Amino acid sequence: MGRSGPRRMIAIVLSLVITAVTVWLMYIAFVDSADTPQTTYQAMSDNAQLAQDVYTIIFILAGAVMAGVIALTLAFSFIYRERPGQQALQIHGNSKLELLWTLLPVLIVAAMAVPTFNAIAVITGDAPEDSLEVKAVGYQWWFQFQYPELGVVTASDLHLPVDRPILVKLESKDVIHSFWVPQLSGKVDMVPGHTNQLWFTPNTVGEFMGQCAEFCGLSHANMRFRVFVHTQEDFDAWVQSQLAEAATPEEGLAAAGAQQFTMSGCIGCHTVRGNALAMGVIGPELTHFGSRTRLAGGMVENTEVELRRWLKNPPAMKPGSIMPNLNLTDEQIDSLVAYLYSLQ
Amino acid sequence: MATAVGSLSQPEDRSKIWEWMTTVDHKKIAALYGVTGFTFFLFAGIQALLIRTQLAVPNGTVLDADLYNQLFTTHALTMIFLAIMPLGASFFNYFIPLQIGARDVAFPRLNALGYWTFLVGGVMLTSSFFLGGAPDGGWFAYAPLTSTEYAPGKNLDFYTVSLLILGISSLMGALNFAVTIINMRAPGMLMMRLPVYMWMTLVVAFLLILSLPIITVALIQLYFDRNFSTHFFSPEAGGDPILWQHIFWLFGHPEVYVLILPSMGIVSEVLPVMSRKPLFGYSAIVFAGAAIGVLGFAVWAHHMFTTGLGTVPLIVFSASTMAIGVPTGIKIFNWLGTMWGGNIRFTTATYFAVSFIALFTIGGISGVMHASPAVDGQHQDSYFVVAHLHYVLFGGAIMGIFAGIFYWFPKMTGRFLDERMGKFTFWALFVGQNLTFFPMHFLGLAGMPRRIYTYDEGLGWETWNLVATGGSYIIALGVLVFLINFFKTMRQAPTAGDNPWDGGTLEWATSSPPPEHNFDVVPEVRDRDPLWYNRDHGIAAAPKPEHLHIHLPPPSYIPLVVAMGVALLGIGALSHIGVSVLGVAVIVYGVWAWALEPTE
């Protein structure tokens, strides 16, 4: 009989070994994936940590349930595989067992719910009084960042001070986008006609990856941003540099570029504070474009090569780009590049 | 020979095609649903392969952003509405009358109309690829990305019109199935003696009856927004895009159970028969299924945890979602309880059914994980959710459907599918899907968002994306072998006999394939597993009567006419109002002829 004796032991051991190996492999892959640049499991802010602690509890419970069911499925498959002479038990159920496995999920779910509700109350609660407010606005397909208290406006690079609560107000100019910097905060959507918010206190200086997490059209994949968390001094210095108006270059290629910027109609879509003509609000503000690390909604690094590629034909680089192909000649691009990089 | 009266009243020389076009036999309609659904399944599979090929390596160049967005949208729409739902409808059609001991469904012509309307909707949705572009706003079609301002083409009109038509089709089917199960049971077939598969079918029917009207309203609103300048969902004119999300998911979440409950029902049939023992905890499984159906209407906002719902709604919807884990857990344990102490025959159907338990559990438990809004802030719209939903829909729904195909194929055709090829298919699907979908958990953990047509290198996403793509090709291989198996089997002689697996439910009491009238004598039901009861109590099957006077409804071409009217109505909604008017005229004529058609 397969239901007793050594065969049964072998079946149980085998099931446990297969389950253990599976779970172990998953664990290795889990740890490995948690150590990647855009990881969701290396919190660097208070609220992200709070959520991650809940995640840890839930992950362990979920893993245990999964392992249990896999082991049981395997064991029963081995033990009760048909064998000559073996008879199936003719039973319709067992009230005690059934009560047990009604209570088990109840307990597991309760163990997930309690820490969840605690964390949610904090994370979605009011931000502390002394928070620094940042307004993040979604555009197809780039992020604009405004600092209402500081008078700074920028795009694609978000600069923050460490250890100070940050209140991010979320808006959208067109369709729904979602603000997501996994290491600093879970995502919250940017919905046109609504103002959402989230808050967190970054606790580590460093550079963090962000990306739009709500499908928003053709270049949804290319809507990214970076968050730079600085010491307070570095942050203050950055703010000072951003407050300065751009000087219009007087001579050289950059001066020609400044003129080209007007002639090619760039001024209609872009603002450059200090250039009285450039007051457009359709594209990103370019006053300090040269000091940004990323280009085209965080799609690529802000280098001369990429900038040339962008100016040559934006939609070819970024599908659907609202900035049209302006058919610029190479000379015009030379001068524009010189001008744009003078905007430090 | 038993000959049904109905089939005699038609000319003998009618052509085969005409026979299929006018059939009202639930088994033939089931075959139509099955073949059409499987064809769309292959089509959606090819879409998936293209998607995976594009994502195999960073900065892939196989597809451009536009085509990618069309493909991921139609992959979902096709799998949900044109593959899994009709494959479910195929089994419902075939086995409702057989399992409850009836001669047909309650409304045979409505049944035919349901199929033809489904075909119209399916062809219309798919034709969009060749008529200017397929829907590209995701199957959830979030406003305002779907407004004419951001989606000026016809893509989303194809979405609204074909989904409306498909909704009508499903609604007709659901009403028909519910009425049939409630009213046409054989003598002695009490509700609590219904096979679990019938219970799950009944729950699905009610889910559809209650949820389809909701999406119908939403689709009409969207159609009006796009074509008649209303502003239900446009924020700049006082509408609200979040409203769309509420309405969509109020339908969308029950829809998930529409996809998975039938497979839960199939597994609840296969496991006891193959284990040679009754289902463990019948009542618990039935009530758990009903509880899932009811709770399914109270959890929709878990798809909206990141939209800024506020603390209290988050907690309420989190709690209701986690609560669904309880009945789901009960089901899983009862399936395991069914295996426990059995003498299990490991046929291909058993492999699929057993793997369903483990795979569905993985999908279920990851679902409970993001029932926590704290965790969902990281999971939502990331590949973790893609992994979750595919464990539920592939590991769950599709594996269940394959279990059903291998289990019932002898009944439907009189032939066994080849077991060796069947097991190859099983292992290819099992290994392939775990390679494809399990790594997506890791991708989600590494912060990869969904619905992106490209990604950069250096984010730690390369390896798992490549593995996932490899896995998808293994799945394709398994499906290919299944097709070969099917065509090879259909050439062989029918040797299966009435009850090859020694099943206990009524479908096994008749011949394989069953005659047009299903049962020579409608069986009397004394137990949940009537055939086992009769076997164990030495009750012989009723003798075959000498003369059969069984009235079956005659074939009718009128459902086809009405469906053509629906098609014209839809085409008009996409082109010119005149065509719609013509369509309405055809429908009115069809319904009038329907009412007056003689049923003798």
Ligand SMILES: [Cu+2]
């Ligand atoms: Cu986006």
Ligand SMILES: [Cu+2]
């Ligand atoms: Cu849901």
